[in-house]
Amino acid sequence: MTYNNITSLLTPAKTKIVLLVMDGLGGLPMQAGGLTELETAKTPNMDRLAAEGMLGQTLPIDYGVTPGSGPAHMSLFGYDPQKYEVGRGVLEALGVGMYVHSGDVAVRGNFCTVDASGVITDRRAGRIPTEEAMPLVEKLKAIQLPGVTLEIKHVKEHRFALVMRGEGLLPDLEETDPQRTGVAPLPVVAKTPEAEKTAELFNQWVAEARKILADQPKANCLTLRGFATDPRLEPFKDRYNLRAACVAVYPMYKGVSSLVGMDILDVDGETPDDEFKVVERAWNDYDFFFIHIKKTDSYGEDGNFDAKVHVIETVDEALPRLLKLNPDVLIVTGDHSTPAKLKSHSWHPVPYLLWAPDTVRPDDQNCFGETACARGGLGTINSLESMPLALAHAQRLTKFGA
Amino acid sequence: MTYNNITSLLTPAKTKIVLLVMDGLGGLPMQAGGLTELETAKTPNMDRLAAEGMLGQTLPIDYGVTPGSGPAHMSLFGYDPQKYEVGRGVLEALGVGMYVHSGDVAVRGNFCTVDASGVITDRRAGRIPTEEAMPLVEKLKAIQLPGVTLEIKHVKEHRFALVMRGEGLLPDLEETDPQRTGVAPLPVVAKTPEAEKTAELFNQWVAEARKILADQPKANCLTLRGFATDPRLEPFKDRYNLRAACVAVYPMYKGVSSLVGMDILDVDGETPDDEFKVVERAWNDYDFFFIHIKKTDSYGEDGNFDAKVHVIETVDEALPRLLKLNPDVLIVTGDHSTPAKLKSHSWHPVPYLLWAPDTVRPDDQNCFGETACARGGLGTINSLESMPLALAHAQRLTKFGA
Numbered sequence: 001m002t003y004n005n006i007t008s009l010l011t012p013a014k015t016k017i018v019l020l021v022m023d024g025l026g027g028l029p030m031q032a033g034g035l036t037e038l039e040t041a042k043t044p045n046m047d048r049l050a051a052e053g054m055l056g057q058t059l060p061i062d063y064g065v066t067p068g069s070g071p072a073h074m075s076l077f078g079y080d081p082q083k084y085e086v087g088r089g090v091l092e093a094l095g096v097g098m099y100v101h102s103g104d105v106a107v108r109g110n111f112c113t114v115d116a117s118g119v120i121t122d123r124r125a126g127r128i129p130t131e132e133a134m135p136l137v138e139k140l141k142a143i144q145l146p147g148v149t150l151e152i153k154h155v156k157e158h159r160f161a162l163v164m165r166g167e168g169l170l171p172d173l174e175e176t177d178p179q180r181t182g183v184a185p186l187p188v189v190a191k192t193p194e195a196e197k198t199a200e201l202f203n204q205w206v207a208e209a210r211k212i213l214a215d216q217p218k219a220n221c222l223t224l225r226g227f228a229t230d231p232r233l234e235p236f237k238d239r240y241n242l243r244a245a246c247v248a249v250y251p252m253y254k255g256v257s258s259l260v261g262m263d264i265l266d267v268d269g270e271t272p273d274d275e276f277k278v279v280e281r282a283w284n285d286y287d288f289f290f291i292h293i294k295k296t297d298s299y300g301e302d303g304n305f306d307a308k309v310h311v312i313e314t315v316d317e318a319l320p321r322l323l324k325l326n327p328d329v330l331i332v333t334g335d336h337s338t339p340a341k342l343k344s345h346s347w348h349p350v351p352y353l354l355w356a357p358d359t360v361r362p363d364d365q366n367c368f369g370e371t372a373c374a375r376g377g378l379g380t381i382n383s384l385e386s387m388p389l390a391l392a393h394a395q396r397l398t399k400f401g402a
Numbered sequence: 403m404t405y406n407n408i409t410s411l412l413t414p415a416k417t418k419i420v421l422l423v424m425d426g427l428g429g430l431p432m433q434a435g436g437l438t439e440l441e442t443a444k445t446p447n448m449d450r451l452a453a454e455g456m457l458g459q460t461l462p463i464d465y466g467v468t469p470g471s472g473p474a475h476m477s478l479f480g481y482d483p484q485k486y487e488v489g490r491g492v493l494e495a496l497g498v499g500m501y502v503h504s505g506d507v508a509v510r511g512n513f514c515t516v517d518a519s520g521v522i523t524d525r526r527a528g529r530i531p532t533e534e535a536m537p538l539v540e541k542l543k544a545i546q547l548p549g550v551t552l553e554i555k556h557v558k559e560h561r562f563a564l565v566m567r568g569e570g571l572l573p574d575l576e577e578t579d580p581q582r583t584g585v586a587p588l589p590v591v592a593k594t595p596e597a598e599k600t601a602e603l604f605n606q607w608v609a610e611a612r613k614i615l616a617d618q619p620k621a622n623c624l625t626l627r628g629f630a631t632d633p634r635l636e637p638f639k640d641r642y643n644l645r646a647a648c649v650a651v652y653p654m655y656k657g658v659s660s661l662v663g664m665d666i667l668d669v670d671g672e673t674p675d676d677e678f679k680v681v682e683r684a685w686n687d688y689d690f691f692f693i694h695i696k697k698t699d700s701y702g703e704d705g706n707f708d709a710k711v712h713v714i715e716t717v718d719e720a721l722p723r724l725l726k727l728n729p730d731v732l733i734v735t736g737d738h739s740t741p742a743k744l745k746s747h748s749w750h751p752v753p754y755l756l757w758a759p760d761t762v763r764p765d766d767q768n769c770f771g772e773t774a775c776a777r778g779g780l781g782t783i784n785s786l787e788s789m790p791l792a793l794a795h796a797q798r799l800t801k802f803g804a
Binding site: 349 | 800
């Protein structure tokens with residue numbers, strides 16, 4: 001259980017917090033008796049932080065539950081992903097670098113194939129390759145509708161994201177994918193009378209899109225899924241009194257950070273050192289830095305154990321630049337586990353290192369790795385506890401009760 | 403907290419899970435500085451599994467709470483015993499091998515002694531010995547009532563269980579035990595108008611029973627407690643998409659398993675090896691096997707440390723038969739602790755071993771015992787987390803969120 005009113009305990013301070021997230025950090029040994037990716041990596045700097053600080057392991061959602069990246073980050077930011085749902089349409093849009101603001105409606109689109117009678121013969125248009133799908137998305141950009149603006153971007157293969165912006169739009173709409181072949185795509189139907197105008201607009205958009213796609217051999221139709229809008233999360237500034245910045249290379253993570261009101265800083269390059277340089281430059285302007293390293297996850301998903309090890313080592317090598325800034329609290333962790341052995345996100349707890357020279361109670365672990373974290377002084381905690389711990393160690397929380 | 407909608411994350415798989423429960427497994431050293439029953443037992447097979455797998459300790463209910471066998475198993479099966487109450491009448495009936503189906507009303511009966519004026523002089527009929535009580539229960543079998551069928555079985559000493567079956571029966575009835583001597587047993591009173599017919603039937607049954615018992619020296623009357631019906635638990639198949647089988651020797655455990663829709667397999671003999679042979683034969687027909695070993699608990703209750711140690715050793719010796727089947731997930735644990743030192747169930751956490759060659763993250767423990775489990779990678783978890791963990795390690799759960 002997480003203390004549910006951290007905001008009420010806030011007290012002013014000038015301390016600085018860095019949350020360094022290596023995506024999918026947690027791993028597994030490839031063979032029985034072996035080491036994990038993090039345990040294999042040579043990480044002298046992190047090992048020193050582990051010796052001086054405290055280790056633990058986090059559950060992003062709960063025991064046995066494998067999180068997507070969206071919910072996993074929400075949890076690290078202290079927003080319960082079981083309570084604050086970020087809709088599929090929003091995540092899809094964020095993932096390709098489109099922002100979704102209050103009042104916008106975002107939706108995920110799938111190209112599909114229909115026969116002459118209009119019934120679906122393939123719900124994914126034969127998983128049309130990206131290079132064939134991208135030009136189709138370009139064509140759909142031509143569609144204009146009265147009173148709203150439209151933004152569309154290709155995601156991958158048959159998938160794209162669409163954002164509609166305008167006055168009085170609502171996301172309470174039924175999906176148009178009938179979830180099976182042999183029937184026609186469904187119309188966009190409003191779940192409430194207030195959403196009828198939005199439904200009508202999306203139906204008009206679909207009609208225009210079908211005209212444009214009519215003569216395509218595979219992707220001659222489309223379905224829309226997961227209508228959603230900005231989840232209206234309380235901004236970091238209000239919730240934690242932190243001026244917060246996001247330093248990330250991939251759109252999805254900038255997007256999730258923007259949902260909680262972080263400033264998104266531009267990164268020139270994409271190495272850990274490039275990202276740390278951005279922190280260096282902006283150091284005086286913010287109280288909280290979220291730094292996101294993507295490639296640990298990418299190589300985990302590829303099953304490339306050695307490449308994941310190498311990314312961790314480049315982070316460690318670059319770390320002195322960050323440490324020279326003298327953060328008051330530095331957390332080094334992942335959002336979830338992505339063991340190369342499983343080639344996917346997993347439910348395994350995530351290594352967690354909390355370093356805070358003035359305030360941390362050190363444990364007896366001196367090496368950053370899964371086994372050490374399982375024996376760390378912090379124990380096993382839900383990722384939701386990370387923000388309260390960060391604020392406390394930064395001396396930004398006052399006493400509860402007299 | 404346990405993730406509250408595991409069903410929504412299910413994904414098809416052909417993997418197999420074995421839950422091996424040694425009842426009352428957790429123990430205590432008899433003297434300061436000594437070892438527990440499990441630590442004393444020679445368990446080379448379990449120690450190997452511990453080295454390859456992950457250890458932890460479970461709380462069946464919560465810190466300091468000693469569970470009965472019913473709630474302890476409910477928790478291991480993933481049904482919160484604080485939420486899904488299995489009434490005392492149902493547990494008593496299950497405990498003597500009677501099934502309680504939807505619409506049946508089960509109740510626990512106590513023989514008592516009343517004086518000539520009808521007031522209770524002994525609420526337990528002097529704890530009448532089993533051999534004297536059994537013939538009385540036989541006599542009560544003669545009672546017949548219109549429109550319902552009745553099943554009655556002796557439990558132990560002054561206790562028996564009664565199940566009434568028929569149309570329109572409801573368990574919303576007040577107990578008849580006044581909880582003190584010097585007053586008459588209470589009538590069966592309906593708590594709702596709909597239950598009045600059932601109350602009337604039970605009152606008729608009590609009247610008939612009192613006639614039969616009238617000339618008994620001690621057990622000349624009775625009280626009824628804990629009216630209850632089938633708790634209508636969601637079956638394992640619906641909740642977890644698992645075809646589940648129970649391999650147990652004692653009625654109570656078959657009963658609790660039947661409440662969650664497991665198939666109950668017949669066991670020829672009662673050694674661990676006899677039970678494992680049943681699993682061997684049924685291996686292809688099920689995805690989940692619950693195997694229950696009773697005697698660890700029985701000897702714990704007797705205070706027989708050495709005999710409990712020996713039972714654990716016979717389980718370990720038989721284990722290769724189970725391992726040869728190549729389960730994807732094997733959990734070895736208890737439902738609760740029954741330290742021989744205390745001669746009773748206790749609140750102490752329960753040793754828990756999770757072995758899953760393809761997916762487990764091993765910790766640095768290599769010996770199955772209470773001290774090792776307290777230092778295991780899994781930490782201390784509620785038993786409710788066992789099913790999500792089993793499903794995750796069997797790769798039967800998909801991602802939460804995108």
